[in-house]
Amino acid sequence: MTAAVEIQGLTKTYGNVRAVSDLSFEVGSGRVTGFLGPNGAGKSTTLRMLLGLVRADTGAATFSGVRYSELEHPSAVVGAVLEDASFHPGRTGRNHLRVLAAAGSQPESRVDEVLAQVDLARAADRRVKGYSLGMRQRLAIAAALLGDPEVLILDEPANGLDPPGIRWMRDLIRSQASRGRAVLVSSHLLSEVAQSVDDVVVIAEGALRASGRLDEVLGGAEGSVTRVRSVDDQRLAALLAARGHHAVAVADGGLVVRGADSGAVGRVAAEYGLALIELGVASRSLEDAFLELTEAVAA
Amino acid sequence: MRALLKAELLKLRTTRTFVALCAVAVATSALLVVITALAGEPTEDSVLVEVFASDTSSLFILLLAIIGITGEWRHRTIAASLLAAPDRVRFLVAKTAAFAAAGIALSVTISAVVALLGYLILEARNLPVPGAGDVLALMGRNALVAAVLGAFGVGLGALVRNQVAGVVTVLVASFAIEPALVAVLPEMARFGPFFALPTGMADISGSELGLDVDLLAPGPAALAMFAWVVGAFAAGAALLRYRDLE
Numbered sequence: 001m002t003a004a005v006e007i008q009g010l011t012k013t014y015g016n017v018r019a020v021s022d023l024s025f026e027v028g029s030g031r032v033t034g035f036l037g038p039n040g041a042g043k044s045t046t047l048r049m050l051l052g053l054v055r056a057d058t059g060a061a062t063f064s065g066v067r068y069s070e071l072e073h074p075s076a077v078v079g080a081v082l083e084d085a086s087f088h089p090g091r092t093g094r095n096h097l098r099v100l101a102a103a104g105s106q107p108e109s110r111v112d113e114v115l116a117q118v119d120l121a122r123a124a125d126r127r128v129k130g131y132s133l134g135m136r137q138r139l140a141i142a143a144a145l146l147g148d149p150e151v152l153i154l155d156e157p158a159n160g161l162d163p164p165g166i167r168w169m170r171d172l173i174r175s176q177a178s179r180g181r182a183v184l185v186s187s188h189l190l191s192e193v194a195q196s197v198d199d200v201v202v203i204a205e206g207a208l209r210a211s212g213r214l215d216e217v218l219g220g221a222e223g224s225v226t227r228v229r230s231v232d233d234q235r236l237a238a239l240l241a242a243r244g245h246h247a248v249a250v251a252d253g254g255l256v257v258r259g260a261d262s263g264a265v266g267r268v269a270a271e272y273g274l275a276l277i278e279l280g281v282a283s284r285s286l287e288d289a290f291l292e293l294t295e296a297v298a299a
Numbered sequence: 300m301r302a303l304l305k306a307e308l309l310k311l312r313t314t315r316t317f318v319a320l321c322a323v324a325v326a327t328s329a330l331l332v333v334i335t336a337l338a339g340e341p342t343e344d345s346v347l348v349e350v351f352a353s354d355t356s357s358l359f360i361l362l363l364a365i366i367g368i369t370g371e372w373r374h375r376t377i378a379a380s381l382l383a384a385p386d387r388v389r390f391l392v393a394k395t396a397a398f399a400a401a402g403i404a405l406s407v408t409i410s411a412v413v414a415l416l417g418y419l420i421l422e423a424r425n426l427p428v429p430g431a432g433d434v435l436a437l438m439g440r441n442a443l444v445a446a447v448l449g450a451f452g453v454g455l456g457a458l459v460r461n462q463v464a465g466v467v468t469v470l471v472a473s474f475a476i477e478p479a480l481v482a483v484l485p486e487m488a489r490f491g492p493f494f495a496l497p498t499g500m501a502d503i504s505g506s507e508l509g510l511d512v513d514l515l516a517p518g519p520a521a522l523a524m525f526a527w528v529v530g531a532f533a534a535g536a537a538l539l540r541y542r543d544l545e
Contacts, residue, residue, distance in 0.1 A: 048543075048544065048545070051382060052381075053378055053381060053382075053543070053544040054543040054544065054545065055541070055543060068385055069385040069386065070385075071385065074382065074383070074385055075382075075383060078382075080382055082379075084375065085379070086374055086375035086376055086378075086379070087374070087376065087379075088310075088314060088370065088374045088376055089374065090314050090316065091310075091313050091314055092313070095313035098309060098313070099306050099309050099310050099313065100306070100379070100383055102302060102305045102306035102309050103302055103303055103305075103306035103380075103383035103384055104302070104383055105302045143379065
């Protein structure tokens, strides 16, 4: 997997608040990576550090090894939609894109192309102040696509979109990945992105909780997920880890073990004489798994 | 840099505020020259300053520059601008150059309108008119003043960031603080960037304006004004460069 985006040890502190803590992950070309976490988890701060808008205290964020600020033609490499995408209200949608096209040395013909791509051609000559939230979101996406970039970064892109708009967004994301583009899409709602992502990076309180393929990290319909509670959860987690099973402590006590059925977990506990208080198949949705991860405490 | 300059010039042309304020600047200057040419009795010595110095471009381009740069924060477009131009100093250079160029264009337009109206009215009243060379030289000086103030406005705006505060600061400094300094501390007031230095750059003396202050000659005034521009730009650029954009 080629790392189109590489984040290494990124940390950002505001006063006494550590917004992002030693965060590292990669985004591969041709894949859609969901960047997930609850509100305030540090997703937007991370993306803004990646895009050079916020200075990291430590760590580095690069696109194929190059920092955003050092990209010669940034719009040809990275297209970004920020969560609070804003526009001059008195400028038309077309003129907003013309300005960005000029700055990125793109031909004006690209403006009409991306307007058509986001289905905004008919409203292109209206002033942005008359746009709905969904239209503004489409305009922001059009701006991100202007340079036909290798990497697409979308911060909460479904905000303001109606159901057809969300479906359109999913199709766009998948089509970009199928063309070999790397797509990093952040959301606080797993359900918004679960259908379109290949990989996920889950963060909470600024720190990485998990990363990898969606089914590996959050468990799919085919994966075994076991819930277990013992007299010593910490020891049990270590024993399971030694056997290659990933156990995560959950806030209300006990462990959730992915990739191991209750028999395998029970055998490990019996082998080391650990008394179990609870053992069973965890029946849960992806959303449950996501919540468990983001609410998990260190095992 | 050419691409960024082109983008910044396009920003100016595609907002109503810029076009409307430029129209107001032209109309105000035209009104001033009509009033002074119709009501005054200029002599050969006084006609150039009394009638043909009605160019208001410097004040308007200063306001437009401040509105332009602070608008990036007001409308929260600064992030999109810096995504397109991640080198923040280059972004500020491009915006500075754009407003300097806009200042020249606005000043030349206004000067042409002022000259046309001035000549027509004075000729009709059989009053003395200045030589074409003098008027062209004045146009050139006015254009230089407008360019410098356009650049100055961008630096100031990058420092202040708040649009209302920026505009109020310029208006208060131009119409209250500097005139008060001229009366109280004339030696210090000669170096004021909102009135004294631009007036000196335009080769208009204090006595021609009825003021008891020796304004700097065009050359020194231009140098002093250039120092203000560099200072404001450097401070604005330093602030922009190290500021997080949340």
